[in-house]
Amino acid sequence: MKITVMLNGKKIEEEISPDMLLIDFVRGHGCFSVKRGCETSNCGLCTVFMDDMPVLSCSVLAARASGRRVETLEGLQEEAEEFGSFIADQGAEQCGFCNPGMIMNAIALFRENPDPSDEEIKEYLAGNLCRCSGYEGQLRGIREFLEYRRSKRTGGAI
Structure with missing residues (x-):
């Protein structure tokens, strides 16, 4: 076909x-x-x-x-690159195997909900298997990225 x-x-x-x-x-x-x-x-x-x-x-x-x-x-390199560095800064990319799927779902979260709660973030991470880091690094990276974006919008410092 x-x-x-x-x-x-x-x-x-x-x-x-x-x-x-x-x-x-x-x-x-x-x-x-x-x-x-x-x-x-x-x-x-x-x-x-x-x-x-x-x-x-x-x-x-x-x-x-x-x-x-x-x-x-x-196809989403520009959008993913900015966020990916926050995950790396938290040591949440130990083996890197889960990163592409994790980043894709984080981008979906950011597009759908620009100011999610921790529970909403965890809901988006729930469908991603990470065998190395226990998700805490990803959660910290997402929180820091969201804070960075908020400070960019308001013109303040992080």
């Missing part, structure tokens, strides 16, 4: 098998930030945005993305 997908701003038309997963499609186009982790839709490592909504690409058929916009971390 032939699909047309706007992947990270680039239109791709391709013949695929009907059972191809979206994770395989995006990785086949060089988007290696999208990773296989659990194969059960529980770890968040395969998170992509489809029409601005986070989805687990390991549980979505590529055919479902036809006619839609798909973004991976490769």
